[in-house]
Amino acid sequence: MSVRALVVDASTPAAVRLAEVSDPVAGPGQVLVDISHASLNYGDLNDARSGRTPAGAVLGSDAAGVVVQAAADGTGPAVGARVVALTSGAFAERVAIDVGALADVPETVDLAGAAALPVAGVAALRSLRAAGLAPGTRVLVTGASGGVGRFAVQLAARAGAHVIASVGSAARGEGLVEAGADEVLIGLDGLGRPVDVVIDSVGGPQLVTAWNLLSPGGSVQSVGWTSGEPAAFPPYATVGPAKSLTSFVIEGDAGADLAVLAELVAQGALTVEIGWQGSWERFAEAAEALRGRRISGKAVLEVSRSGRHAPGLSLQD
Structure with missing residues:
Protein backbone atom coordinates (compact mmCIF):
# COMPACT_ATOMS: atom_id res chain seq x y z
CA MET A 1 0.00 0.00 0.00
CA LEU A 117 -0.36 25.16 16.70
CA PRO A 118 2.78 22.96 16.64
CA VAL A 119 5.81 24.87 15.32
CA ALA A 120 4.49 28.41 15.79
CA GLY A 121 2.71 27.84 19.08
CA VAL A 122 5.45 25.76 20.70
CA ALA A 123 8.14 28.20 19.51
CA ALA A 124 6.22 31.12 21.02
CA LEU A 125 5.56 29.31 24.30
CA ARG A 126 9.08 27.97 24.78
CA SER A 127 10.94 31.11 23.69
CA LEU A 128 8.94 33.23 26.13
CA ARG A 129 9.60 30.68 28.85
CA ALA A 130 13.33 30.65 28.07
CA ALA A 131 13.48 34.45 28.15
CA GLY A 132 12.19 34.55 31.71
CA LEU A 133 8.78 36.09 31.16
CA ALA A 134 7.16 37.70 34.22
CA PRO A 135 4.33 40.16 34.91
CA GLY A 136 5.35 43.68 33.95
CA THR A 137 8.12 42.52 31.60
CA ARG A 138 8.45 44.67 28.49
CA VAL A 139 8.28 42.23 25.58
CA LEU A 140 8.99 43.14 21.96
CA VAL A 141 7.67 40.72 19.35
CA THR A 142 9.01 41.30 15.83
CA GLY A 143 7.19 39.87 12.85
CA ALA A 144 4.16 39.98 15.11
CA SER A 145 1.65 39.40 12.31
CA GLY A 146 3.06 35.94 11.54
CA GLY A 147 2.30 32.61 13.13
CA VAL A 148 4.89 32.71 15.94
CA GLY A 149 4.34 36.42 16.45
CA ARG A 150 0.58 36.29 16.97
CA PHE A 151 0.89 33.44 19.44
CA ALA A 152 3.74 35.20 21.27
CA VAL A 153 1.70 38.41 21.59
CA GLN A 154 -1.22 36.52 23.10
CA LEU A 155 0.84 34.36 25.45
CA ALA A 156 2.95 37.27 26.70
CA ALA A 157 -0.15 39.39 27.32
CA ARG A 158 -1.77 36.50 29.14
CA ALA A 159 1.29 36.36 31.44
CA GLY A 160 0.88 40.03 32.34
CA ALA A 161 3.67 41.46 30.19
CA HIS A 162 3.64 44.83 28.44
CA VAL A 163 3.63 43.71 24.80
CA ILE A 164 5.02 45.71 21.89
CA ALA A 165 4.17 44.22 18.49
CA SER A 166 6.33 45.17 15.51
CA VAL A 167 4.93 44.66 11.99
CA GLY A 168 5.82 45.60 8.44
CA SER A 169 2.75 47.69 7.65
CA ALA A 170 -0.38 49.09 9.25
CA ALA A 171 -2.50 46.47 7.52
CA ARG A 172 -0.44 43.66 9.05
CA GLY A 173 -1.01 45.09 12.50
CA GLU A 174 -4.77 44.62 12.34
CA GLY A 175 -6.12 42.56 15.22
CA LEU A 176 -2.96 42.69 17.34
CA VAL A 177 -4.38 45.10 19.91
CA GLU A 178 -7.35 42.75 20.32
CA ALA A 179 -4.83 39.90 20.68
CA GLY A 180 -3.22 41.67 23.64
CA ALA A 181 -0.60 44.06 22.24
CA ASP A 182 -0.23 47.29 24.24
CA GLU A 183 1.60 48.96 21.36
CA VAL A 184 1.74 48.20 17.63
CA LEU A 185 4.66 49.70 15.69
CA ILE A 186 5.64 49.78 12.03
CA GLY A 187 9.17 48.44 12.21
CA LEU A 188 10.78 49.72 15.40
CA ASP A 189 10.14 53.43 14.88
CA GLY A 190 8.91 55.16 17.98
CA LEU A 191 10.23 52.63 20.47
CA GLY A 192 12.06 54.87 22.88
CA ARG A 193 12.24 52.85 26.10
CA PRO A 194 14.35 49.70 26.47
CA VAL A 195 12.71 46.28 26.45
CA ASP A 196 13.44 43.24 28.61
CA VAL A 197 12.62 40.48 26.11
CA VAL A 198 12.68 40.29 22.33
CA ILE A 199 11.07 37.42 20.43
CA ASP A 200 12.60 37.93 16.99
CA SER A 201 11.52 36.12 13.84
CA VAL A 202 12.76 38.73 11.35
CA GLY A 203 16.54 38.80 11.74
CA GLY A 204 18.71 41.09 9.61
CA PRO A 205 19.06 44.79 10.44
CA GLN A 206 15.96 44.68 12.65
CA LEU A 207 17.67 42.17 14.92
CA VAL A 208 20.58 44.59 15.36
CA THR A 209 18.18 47.41 16.23
CA ALA A 210 16.31 45.18 18.68
CA TRP A 211 19.60 44.22 20.34
CA ASN A 212 20.43 47.89 20.86
CA LEU A 213 16.99 48.41 22.47
CA LEU A 214 17.52 45.60 24.96
CA SER A 215 17.91 46.55 28.62
CA PRO A 216 20.75 45.17 30.79
CA GLY A 217 19.98 41.61 31.75
CA GLY A 218 17.55 41.26 28.85
CA SER A 219 17.27 38.47 26.32
CA VAL A 220 16.74 38.24 22.56
CA GLN A 221 15.34 34.89 21.46
CA SER A 222 16.12 34.36 17.76
CA VAL A 223 13.28 32.12 16.55
CA GLY A 224 13.40 32.86 12.81
CA TRP A 225 14.96 34.94 10.03
CA THR A 226 12.21 35.79 7.57
CA SER A 227 14.03 38.87 6.23
CA GLY A 228 16.73 36.71 4.66
CA GLU A 229 19.13 39.61 5.26
CA PRO A 230 22.42 39.58 7.20
CA ALA A 231 22.67 41.22 10.60
CA ALA A 232 25.74 43.49 10.81
CA PHE A 233 26.55 44.54 14.37
CA PRO A 234 28.64 47.71 14.60
CA PRO A 235 31.89 47.66 16.59
CA TYR A 236 31.40 47.38 20.35
CA ALA A 237 27.67 46.70 19.98
CA THR A 238 28.15 43.55 22.05
CA VAL A 239 30.43 45.15 24.64
CA GLY A 240 28.71 46.53 27.72
CA PRO A 241 26.25 45.52 30.44
CA ALA A 242 25.34 41.84 30.27
CA LYS A 243 22.49 40.85 27.96
CA SER A 244 22.00 37.83 25.73
CA LEU A 245 21.21 36.83 22.16
CA THR A 246 20.08 33.22 22.20
CA SER A 247 19.54 30.93 19.24
CA PHE A 248 16.30 28.98 19.44
CA VAL A 249 15.16 25.63 18.11
CA ILE A 250 12.40 23.28 19.24
CA GLU A 251 13.97 20.19 20.77
CA GLY A 252 12.49 17.13 22.46
CA ASP A 253 8.91 15.94 22.66
CA ALA A 254 6.32 18.66 22.17
CA GLY A 255 3.27 16.72 23.37
CA ALA A 256 2.95 18.37 26.78
CA ASP A 257 3.20 21.89 25.35
CA LEU A 258 0.77 21.03 22.55
CA ALA A 259 -1.72 19.90 25.19
CA VAL A 260 -1.36 23.26 26.98
CA LEU A 261 -1.87 25.20 23.75
CA ALA A 262 -4.85 23.11 22.63
CA GLU A 263 -6.52 23.58 26.00
CA LEU A 264 -5.96 27.34 25.86
CA VAL A 265 -7.66 27.39 22.46
CA ALA A 266 -10.56 25.34 23.85
CA GLN A 267 -10.94 27.85 26.70
CA GLY A 268 -10.97 30.79 24.31
CA ALA A 269 -7.74 32.08 25.88
CA LEU A 270 -5.71 31.63 22.69
CA THR A 271 -6.94 32.46 19.20
Whole structure:
Protein backbone atom coordinates (compact mmCIF):
# COMPACT_ATOMS: atom_id res chain seq x y z
CA MET A 1 0.00 0.00 0.00
CA SER A 2 1.05 3.57 -0.54
CA VAL A 3 -0.08 7.03 0.54
CA ARG A 4 0.25 10.43 -1.03
CA ALA A 5 2.64 12.97 0.43
CA LEU A 6 4.32 16.28 -0.34
CA VAL A 7 7.95 15.42 -1.04
CA VAL A 8 10.98 17.58 -1.80
CA ASP A 9 11.76 17.95 -5.50
CA ALA A 10 14.15 20.76 -6.44
CA SER A 11 13.16 20.48 -10.12
CA THR A 12 9.71 21.98 -9.46
CA PRO A 13 9.05 25.71 -8.98
CA ALA A 14 7.93 25.21 -5.38
CA ALA A 15 10.64 22.57 -4.73
CA VAL A 16 7.80 20.26 -3.61
CA ARG A 17 5.44 17.86 -5.40
CA LEU A 18 2.72 15.38 -4.53
CA ALA A 19 3.98 11.81 -4.80
CA GLU A 20 3.24 8.27 -3.69
CA VAL A 21 5.28 7.02 -0.73
CA SER A 22 5.23 3.77 1.20
CA ASP A 23 2.46 3.32 3.73
CA PRO A 24 4.02 4.08 7.15
CA VAL A 25 4.58 1.34 9.70
CA ALA A 26 4.33 2.25 13.38
CA GLY A 27 7.38 1.49 15.49
CA PRO A 28 7.54 1.04 19.27
CA GLY A 29 5.71 3.83 21.06
CA GLN A 30 4.15 5.16 17.86
CA VAL A 31 0.59 5.58 16.61
CA LEU A 32 -0.66 5.82 13.03
CA VAL A 33 -2.59 9.00 12.28
CA ASP A 34 -4.67 9.78 9.22
CA ILE A 35 -3.90 13.43 8.59
CA SER A 36 -6.69 15.86 7.76
CA HIS A 37 -4.84 19.18 8.05
CA ALA A 38 -1.26 20.40 8.10
CA SER A 39 0.19 23.87 8.47
CA LEU A 40 3.01 25.44 6.51
CA ASN A 41 5.95 27.27 8.08
CA TYR A 42 8.79 29.38 6.70
CA GLY A 43 11.09 26.65 7.97
CA ASP A 44 9.40 24.11 5.69
CA LEU A 45 10.08 26.32 2.67
CA ASN A 46 13.71 26.69 3.72
CA ASP A 47 14.04 22.95 4.34
CA ALA A 48 12.78 22.18 0.82
CA ARG A 49 15.20 24.56 -0.90
CA SER A 50 18.28 24.26 1.33
CA GLY A 51 18.67 20.50 1.16
CA ARG A 52 18.13 20.06 4.88
CA THR A 53 15.23 17.80 3.94
CA PRO A 54 16.69 15.55 1.22
CA ALA A 55 15.16 15.06 -2.22
CA GLY A 56 12.26 12.61 -2.15
CA ALA A 57 11.72 12.93 1.60
CA VAL A 58 8.35 13.98 3.00
CA LEU A 59 8.24 17.61 4.11
CA GLY A 60 6.46 19.19 7.05
CA SER A 61 6.23 19.35 10.84
CA ASP A 62 2.66 20.41 11.77
CA ALA A 63 -0.31 18.08 11.44
CA ALA A 64 -3.67 17.14 12.92
CA GLY A 65 -5.90 14.17 12.29
CA VAL A 66 -7.36 10.96 13.71
CA VAL A 67 -5.58 7.97 15.23
CA VAL A 68 -6.23 4.82 13.17
CA GLN A 69 -3.80 2.50 14.97
CA ALA A 70 -2.89 2.77 18.65
CA ALA A 71 0.61 2.15 19.99
CA ALA A 72 1.36 -1.53 20.52
CA ASP A 73 2.74 -0.87 24.00
CA GLY A 74 -0.56 0.65 25.16
CA THR A 75 0.75 4.19 25.54
CA GLY A 76 -0.73 7.24 23.89
CA PRO A 77 -4.20 7.92 22.49
CA ALA A 78 -6.70 5.28 21.43
CA VAL A 79 -8.04 4.63 17.95
CA GLY A 80 -10.45 7.39 16.99
CA ALA A 81 -8.73 10.10 19.05
CA ARG A 82 -8.39 13.50 17.43
CA VAL A 83 -4.78 14.63 17.79
CA VAL A 84 -2.31 17.36 16.90
CA ALA A 85 1.38 16.60 16.40
CA LEU A 86 4.79 18.11 15.81
CA THR A 87 6.68 15.50 13.82
CA SER A 88 8.96 15.25 10.82
CA GLY A 89 7.39 14.15 7.55
CA ALA A 90 3.99 15.55 8.54
CA PHE A 91 2.73 16.35 5.02
CA ALA A 92 1.31 12.93 4.20
CA GLU A 93 -2.07 11.22 4.23
CA ARG A 94 -0.94 8.88 7.00
CA VAL A 95 1.99 9.32 9.40
CA ALA A 96 3.59 7.21 12.15
CA ILE A 97 4.05 9.52 15.14
CA ASP A 98 5.75 9.09 18.52
CA VAL A 99 3.23 9.31 21.34
CA GLY A 100 5.34 12.01 23.01
CA ALA A 101 5.05 14.22 19.95
CA LEU A 102 1.26 14.59 19.99
CA ALA A 103 -1.65 15.68 22.14
CA ASP A 104 -5.40 15.16 22.16
CA VAL A 105 -7.49 17.89 20.56
CA PRO A 106 -10.51 18.97 22.62
CA GLU A 107 -13.83 18.43 20.86
CA THR A 108 -14.50 22.17 20.69
CA VAL A 109 -11.30 22.80 18.69
CA ASP A 110 -11.42 22.10 14.96
CA LEU A 111 -8.54 20.20 13.40
CA ALA A 112 -7.64 23.02 11.01
CA GLY A 113 -6.99 25.30 13.97
CA ALA A 114 -5.18 22.58 15.87
CA ALA A 115 -2.84 21.98 12.93
CA ALA A 116 -1.67 25.60 13.16
CA LEU A 117 -0.36 25.16 16.70
CA PRO A 118 2.78 22.96 16.64
CA VAL A 119 5.81 24.87 15.32
CA ALA A 120 4.49 28.41 15.79
CA GLY A 121 2.71 27.84 19.08
CA VAL A 122 5.45 25.76 20.70
CA ALA A 123 8.14 28.20 19.51
CA ALA A 124 6.22 31.12 21.02
CA LEU A 125 5.56 29.31 24.30
CA ARG A 126 9.08 27.97 24.78
CA SER A 127 10.94 31.11 23.69
CA LEU A 128 8.94 33.23 26.13
CA ARG A 129 9.60 30.68 28.85
CA ALA A 130 13.33 30.65 28.07
CA ALA A 131 13.48 34.45 28.15
CA GLY A 132 12.19 34.55 31.71
CA LEU A 133 8.78 36.09 31.16
CA ALA A 134 7.16 37.70 34.22
CA PRO A 135 4.33 40.16 34.91
CA GLY A 136 5.35 43.68 33.95
CA THR A 137 8.12 42.52 31.60
CA ARG A 138 8.45 44.67 28.49
CA VAL A 139 8.28 42.23 25.58
CA LEU A 140 8.99 43.14 21.96
CA VAL A 141 7.67 40.72 19.35
CA THR A 142 9.01 41.30 15.83
CA GLY A 143 7.19 39.87 12.85
CA ALA A 144 4.16 39.98 15.11
CA SER A 145 1.65 39.40 12.31
CA GLY A 146 3.06 35.94 11.54
CA GLY A 147 2.30 32.61 13.13
CA VAL A 148 4.89 32.71 15.94
CA GLY A 149 4.34 36.42 16.45
CA ARG A 150 0.58 36.29 16.97
CA PHE A 151 0.89 33.44 19.44
CA ALA A 152 3.74 35.20 21.27
CA VAL A 153 1.70 38.41 21.59
CA GLN A 154 -1.22 36.52 23.10
CA LEU A 155 0.84 34.36 25.45
CA ALA A 156 2.95 37.27 26.70
CA ALA A 157 -0.15 39.39 27.32
CA ARG A 158 -1.77 36.50 29.14
CA ALA A 159 1.29 36.36 31.44
CA GLY A 160 0.88 40.03 32.34
CA ALA A 161 3.67 41.46 30.19
CA HIS A 162 3.64 44.83 28.44
CA VAL A 163 3.63 43.71 24.80
CA ILE A 164 5.02 45.71 21.89
CA ALA A 165 4.17 44.22 18.49
CA SER A 166 6.33 45.17 15.51
CA VAL A 167 4.93 44.66 11.99
CA GLY A 168 5.82 45.60 8.44
CA SER A 169 2.75 47.69 7.65
CA ALA A 170 -0.38 49.09 9.25
CA ALA A 171 -2.50 46.47 7.52
CA ARG A 172 -0.44 43.66 9.05
CA GLY A 173 -1.01 45.09 12.50
CA GLU A 174 -4.77 44.62 12.34
CA GLY A 175 -6.12 42.56 15.22
CA LEU A 176 -2.96 42.69 17.34
CA VAL A 177 -4.38 45.10 19.91
CA GLU A 178 -7.35 42.75 20.32
CA ALA A 179 -4.83 39.90 20.68
CA GLY A 180 -3.22 41.67 23.64
CA ALA A 181 -0.60 44.06 22.24
CA ASP A 182 -0.23 47.29 24.24
CA GLU A 183 1.60 48.96 21.36
CA VAL A 184 1.74 48.20 17.63
CA LEU A 185 4.66 49.70 15.69
CA ILE A 186 5.64 49.78 12.03
CA GLY A 187 9.17 48.44 12.21
CA LEU A 188 10.78 49.72 15.40
CA ASP A 189 10.14 53.43 14.88
CA GLY A 190 8.91 55.16 17.98
CA LEU A 191 10.23 52.63 20.47
CA GLY A 192 12.06 54.87 22.88
CA ARG A 193 12.24 52.85 26.10
CA PRO A 194 14.35 49.70 26.47
CA VAL A 195 12.71 46.28 26.45
CA ASP A 196 13.44 43.24 28.61
CA VAL A 197 12.62 40.48 26.11
CA VAL A 198 12.68 40.29 22.33
CA ILE A 199 11.07 37.42 20.43
CA ASP A 200 12.60 37.93 16.99
CA SER A 201 11.52 36.12 13.84
CA VAL A 202 12.76 38.73 11.35
CA GLY A 203 16.54 38.80 11.74
CA GLY A 204 18.71 41.09 9.61
CA PRO A 205 19.06 44.79 10.44
CA GLN A 206 15.96 44.68 12.65
CA LEU A 207 17.67 42.17 14.92
CA VAL A 208 20.58 44.59 15.36
CA THR A 209 18.18 47.41 16.23
CA ALA A 210 16.31 45.18 18.68
CA TRP A 211 19.60 44.22 20.34
CA ASN A 212 20.43 47.89 20.86
CA LEU A 213 16.99 48.41 22.47
CA LEU A 214 17.52 45.60 24.96
CA SER A 215 17.91 46.55 28.62
CA PRO A 216 20.75 45.17 30.79
CA GLY A 217 19.98 41.61 31.75
CA GLY A 218 17.55 41.26 28.85
CA SER A 219 17.27 38.47 26.32
CA VAL A 220 16.74 38.24 22.56
CA GLN A 221 15.34 34.89 21.46
CA SER A 222 16.12 34.36 17.76
CA VAL A 223 13.28 32.12 16.55
CA GLY A 224 13.40 32.86 12.81
CA TRP A 225 14.96 34.94 10.03
CA THR A 226 12.21 35.79 7.57
CA SER A 227 14.03 38.87 6.23
CA GLY A 228 16.73 36.71 4.66
CA GLU A 229 19.13 39.61 5.26
CA PRO A 230 22.42 39.58 7.20
CA ALA A 231 22.67 41.22 10.60
CA ALA A 232 25.74 43.49 10.81
CA PHE A 233 26.55 44.54 14.37
CA PRO A 234 28.64 47.71 14.60
CA PRO A 235 31.89 47.66 16.59
CA TYR A 236 31.40 47.38 20.35
CA ALA A 237 27.67 46.70 19.98
CA THR A 238 28.15 43.55 22.05
CA VAL A 239 30.43 45.15 24.64
CA GLY A 240 28.71 46.53 27.72
CA PRO A 241 26.25 45.52 30.44
CA ALA A 242 25.34 41.84 30.27
CA LYS A 243 22.49 40.85 27.96
CA SER A 244 22.00 37.83 25.73
CA LEU A 245 21.21 36.83 22.16
CA THR A 246 20.08 33.22 22.20
CA SER A 247 19.54 30.93 19.24
CA PHE A 248 16.30 28.98 19.44
CA VAL A 249 15.16 25.63 18.11
CA ILE A 250 12.40 23.28 19.24
CA GLU A 251 13.97 20.19 20.77
CA GLY A 252 12.49 17.13 22.46
CA ASP A 253 8.91 15.94 22.66
CA ALA A 254 6.32 18.66 22.17
CA GLY A 255 3.27 16.72 23.37
CA ALA A 256 2.95 18.37 26.78
CA ASP A 257 3.20 21.89 25.35
CA LEU A 258 0.77 21.03 22.55
CA ALA A 259 -1.72 19.90 25.19
CA VAL A 260 -1.36 23.26 26.98
CA LEU A 261 -1.87 25.20 23.75
CA ALA A 262 -4.85 23.11 22.63
CA GLU A 263 -6.52 23.58 26.00
CA LEU A 264 -5.96 27.34 25.86
CA VAL A 265 -7.66 27.39 22.46
CA ALA A 266 -10.56 25.34 23.85
CA GLN A 267 -10.94 27.85 26.70
CA GLY A 268 -10.97 30.79 24.31
CA ALA A 269 -7.74 32.08 25.88
CA LEU A 270 -5.71 31.63 22.69
CA THR A 271 -6.94 32.46 19.20
CA VAL A 272 -5.65 30.78 16.05
CA GLU A 273 -5.64 33.06 13.04
CA ILE A 274 -5.63 31.27 9.69
CA GLY A 275 -4.75 33.62 6.87
CA TRP A 276 -4.79 31.01 4.09
CA GLN A 277 -6.53 27.64 3.90
CA GLY A 278 -6.89 25.32 0.94
CA SER A 279 -6.08 21.95 -0.59
CA TRP A 280 -2.51 20.72 -0.31
CA GLU A 281 -2.64 20.46 -4.10
CA ARG A 282 -2.34 24.28 -3.97
CA PHE A 283 0.93 24.09 -2.04
CA ALA A 284 2.76 26.36 -4.48
CA GLU A 285 0.10 29.06 -4.02
CA ALA A 286 0.33 28.86 -0.23
CA ALA A 287 4.13 28.91 -0.32
CA GLU A 288 4.23 31.99 -2.54
CA ALA A 289 1.72 33.82 -0.34
CA LEU A 290 3.77 32.98 2.75
CA ARG A 291 7.04 34.10 1.18
CA GLY A 292 5.40 37.28 -0.06
CA ARG A 293 4.13 38.09 3.43
CA ARG A 294 0.56 38.16 2.20
CA ILE A 295 -0.64 35.94 5.05
CA SER A 296 -1.43 37.08 8.58
CA GLY A 297 -1.26 34.17 10.96
CA LYS A 298 -0.97 30.65 9.56
CA ALA A 299 -1.35 28.86 6.24
CA VAL A 300 -3.25 25.58 6.62
CA LEU A 301 -3.26 22.79 4.04
CA GLU A 302 -6.26 20.46 3.70
CA VAL A 303 -5.10 16.91 3.06
CA SER A 304 -7.34 15.29 0.46
CA ARG A 305 -7.72 11.51 0.49
CA SER A 306 -6.57 9.30 -2.37
CA GLY A 307 -8.85 6.40 -1.45
CA ARG A 308 -5.94 3.96 -1.49
CA HIS A 309 -5.81 3.23 2.22
CA ALA A 310 -6.80 -0.05 3.71
CA PRO A 311 -10.20 0.29 5.41
CA GLY A 312 -9.97 2.56 8.43
CA LEU A 313 -11.66 5.39 10.20
CA SER A 314 -12.94 8.32 8.18
CA LEU A 315 -11.55 11.74 9.01
CA GLN A 316 -13.88 14.12 10.75
CA ASP A 317 -13.35 17.48 12.44
